[in-house]
Amino acid sequence: MSSGSTGRGTGASRRMCVFVRGAVQGVGFRPFVYNLAKRLGLGGWVLNSPQGVQIEVEGGQADLEDFLVRLQKEKPRLAFIQSLEWSYLDPANLGEFKIRESKAGGEKLAFVLPDIATCDLCLEETMDAKDRRYLYPFTNCTLCGPRFSIIEKLPYDRPNTSMKAFRMCPACAKEYRNPEDRRFHAQPIACHVCGPRLQLLDGKGAPMAGEEEALLMACAVVRGGRILGLKGIGGFLLLADARNAEALTRLRQRKLREEKPLALMYPDLKSVEKDCFVDALEARLLTSPEKPIVLLRKRPGASISDLVAPANPYLGVMLPYAPLHHLLTRELGFPVVATSGNLTDEPMAIETDEAVSKLGSIADAFLTHDRPIVRRMDDSIARIVEGREVLLRRARGYAPLPIEVNKKLPKVLALGGHLKNTIAMSKGKHVFVSQHIGDMETKEAVEAFQQAVNDFQKLYEFKPEVVATDLHPAYASTQFGESLGFEVHKVQHHLAHVYSVMADNGLDGSPLGISWDGTGYGEDNTVWGGEFIIPDGGRGEWLAGFEPFPLIGGEKAIKEPRRSALGMLYACFGKEAFEMRDLPTLKAFTDDELEWMKAAVEHDVQSPKCRSVGRLFDGVSSILGMRQKISYEGQAAMALEFAANGMAERIYPFDIKSGGRPKYLINWGRTLSTIIQDAKSGVGNDIISSRFHATLAEMAAKIAEASGERRVVLSGGCFQNALLVRNFQARLGQRGFEVYTHQRIPPNDGGISLGQVIATAEARR
Ligand SMILES: [Zn+2]
Ligand SMILES: [Zn+2]
Ligand SMILES: [Zn+2]
CATH class of the missing domain: 3.90.870.10 (DHBP synthase)
Structure with missing residues (x-):
């Protein structure tokens, strides 16, 4: 049984797909790749295409990692990599490694390159006392320097960039015009004499x-x-x-x-x-x-x-x-x-x-x-989880490189969610996902979002056939989408997550989607965030979810995990919850506050029903006395993750009911009461947290078994948690499920726009 495309299996074969852009053609790059793959005993192929060098390699996880590291480290001296994207796909028995015939055809896509970090040669010059660019802070060449952040319009020529105001000096102009020079047509070319200061x-x-x-x-x-x-x-x-x-x-x-x-x-x-x-x-x-x-x-x-x-x-x-x-x-x-x-x-x-x-x-x-910045570009954030790169914020260095999908797409403009917003648009088989735009919590942030939408449309001369938005009527992105005058297609938040991770892994069909995060507008007037969804034709079957609890104070509970905790206690123990005065959660409230909470929850005032796993994390964190209030998003859940001491064998009890909507309902009442017992009998938070993580994965494994699907995709902010991902891979992997996680697109709401594009395209097929 193949153990799928993620995690470190026991020697199982995996396929890795690598796409390299840069000065990698005509410098002996393909023979180098061939020899490297051969030495590592990897199967697969390498191919030149007008867009760059494509590589597929198949072999054991450790050898693939080695391949990737050495690809960059040992590359031919003249080769320069401008961008290298890699992802895991299902194994395909590629056979002995070959250099394939070049793809002559194929459209030369006007891809806008991201901003590229300074190359070694430019750095050497900048530090060389004999060079004319010694100590020049804006040294760059054809292969490095700013791109997306300085482009005003296409094609990418100097007059169309924010360098247009700088007149090249004769020395720079000579380099710029000389095809032999490594600054031939380097649009941001500059020096002490003529460039920015x-x-x-x-x-x-x-x-x-x-x-x-x-x-x-x-x-x-x-x-x-x-x-x-x-x-x-x-x-x-x-x-x-x-x-x-x-x-x-x-x-x-x-x-x-x-x-x-x-x-x-x-x-x-x-x-x-x-x-x-x-x-x-x-x-x-x-x-x-x-x-x-x-x-x-x-x-x-x-x-x-x-x-x-x-x-x-x-x-x-x-x-x-x-x-x-x-x-x-x-x-x-x-x-x-x-x-x-x-x-x-x-x-x-x-x-x-x-x-x-x-x-x-x-x-x-x-x-x-004095070099103007045309486009705001935050620093990207990434981490390695189980031998895979995961982007948590995708901006400088990555945006606006497209994600390629298997089928041709209609022209969709997707406006993303509310937090960690990105937008996306589709052309042919490509989805261009914007740089991270941010949380739309202020007027300035919403304005920046609207600017980004206009900018994207203008830059790519893009007229959408349909605009995709979230289902949430109050989101600024939804409202803006409705004001644009195009047909609007609304995509439920957690379904968008599922399609996003599918596109990130090149998957079609209807795998089991597990979509866990902090908040999302659900289809049944509850706050979603612990959903199991089977996607089908752009819609989703809501297969399973968590027993809801009252989120006391609604939005306020996001900043105060103690409110989630109290709501969870109330859902399990009713009025008795307010007598559990020895719990850290209750100690965190004054008597007056508790009276107010009790009234709110009993009269169902400002206490929407919530099914979110992010809030369950918050609640457990409060009950264990870790965080009662937080000062940034995800802080309580992170505290719980960091407290854990690793993978746990023992799990907490839970129940799964079936027969309603959703079809399976996970009841975590016994989970919570056992956690409280553990805490009271002096079991450490490290052990409780480890068991809680394992329990969540076990709940998911049980639903996966009931679903009849073999492929399981994970998306949503909760899967930024490395320990949770490890538990999923272990517990689902053991049972023969193929588990897919994000790679090039963030698991958090930065991936919503991509998912909206795919869901909308599927719904129109
Ligand atoms: Zn350079
Ligand atoms: Zn100059
Ligand atoms: Zn989300």
Whole structure:
């Protein structure tokens, strides 16, 4: 029995599909791939196509990982990889490795490339005292530098980019026109003489210094424990010394960001390895041309302050991705916090005036430049889970590369969800998913979303046949979709998740979809988030879900896990719940508050019924005394994940009822009462949490057995939890299910727009 396309099986064969763009043609790349695959004993093929080099390899998991790491590490000297995307597909018995005939035909798609991190040659020049670009912070070439963030319209030519205002000097113009030069037609080509320049401003926007002096003074600002606003590739970042607790306290106070982890930028891989555990795949990801923020496990005694990521065993780490970052971090020689330059729930600033007016109360100085940013582009976030790359935020380095699907699609414009919004559009067999746009919680965020929709349509000259939105009538994205004047197709949130993970794995048909997250508008007037759905023709059969409980205070419960917990207790024990005064949950309320909660729940006021697994995580976290209130999304669930000590054998009891709607209803009453007993008898939170994770996977395995499907796809924010994914793979894998998880598209709501496109296309077939 094949164990499917995920996880580390016991030597089972897997197929990996790799797509490489860049200077990989005519430099001996295919023979290199051939020899590497042969040496590792992998089957498959390699092929040149007008869009890039396509590779499929089949073999054991460890060899495939090795292949991927060495593909980047040992590539021919002249080859440069601009983007490398990989995903797992079902095994196909590819046979001995071959170099296939090139695909001559095929349309030369006008793919817009993402922003690409500085290549080694450009970095060497920037650091070479004899080079004319010595210390130039905007050095780039045909193979690296800004792309998507500077393009105003297609085709991608200099006059259509934000570099149009800079007139090339004779030396640059010569390189630009010489087909032998590695800057031949490099649109953002620039140098000290003709290109963008640095400027340092004080916190009020008054100029202090220019060029090299600006850079040195900016370093002094960070070294002195102050906060620097830095204009980068896709927007402003806020920088501070990551070792300096005082600086970070100030940054958190000024940014009104209490505990949410802050991203870090290290000078180089060596310095990262001192503070974090980094395996081969994580090192590949950190140094890849995409250069995302990678979640890494922190080493004991790491050099940075605990304020970077309080109560969190992981750090979000990235390496410099522009010459400006290399110059700054080399000069500093220590890790810096590099967090988005925005106010809470607002988009990141991209213009200098905007940065000074919005971030002037946060930053002590601004290091800025005069190359305009056309499009806001956050740093991407990724992690390795069970030997697979999973994107948690897809933006710089990845967007707007398309996801290719098996069938031709109608022209759909999908507007995504409410949190972690992205939009998407389909052309032919490609779905172009936008960069991360963000949570639509403020007027500014909604405006940025509307701008992104217009921008996407304009850039690709796209007229949709149909607009896809969420089912939630109050979402800004839904309302905007209705105002556009096109036919609107509404897709239920959790169904969109299911189609999203199917597209991410190249799956068709009707697998069992498991869609678990915090909140989504359900079809039965309850809050969904623990659903089992069989997709079929763009619609879904709601196969199973969780017994609902009252979410006391509705939206308020999202910020206060104690409310979810109280609702869960009430669902299980009725009025008695309010007498369980020795539980941490009840201790977290005053007597008056408890009276109010009791009245609300008994009279069914502002207490919608909720079936969400995200809220179950919150509730258990509260009952175990971990978190009663949270300061950022997912904090309580993360605390529960981090508390666990690994995989548990023992699970908690639960019941499954059948016969209503949904067909199977998971009753977690006995789960909860046993957790409470465990806690009372002194069982540690590490063990309880581990058992809770295992229990959820066992519940899913039971539903999977009842479903009659062999393929199971996992999507929704809950599957950002690595321990939950591991439990699923173990418990479902043992029973012969093929488990599929996300790879190139986030499991969270960043994937909703892709799912909306596919569901809409399916419904119109
Ligand atoms: Zn370069
Ligand atoms: Zn020049
Ligand atoms: Zn969701």
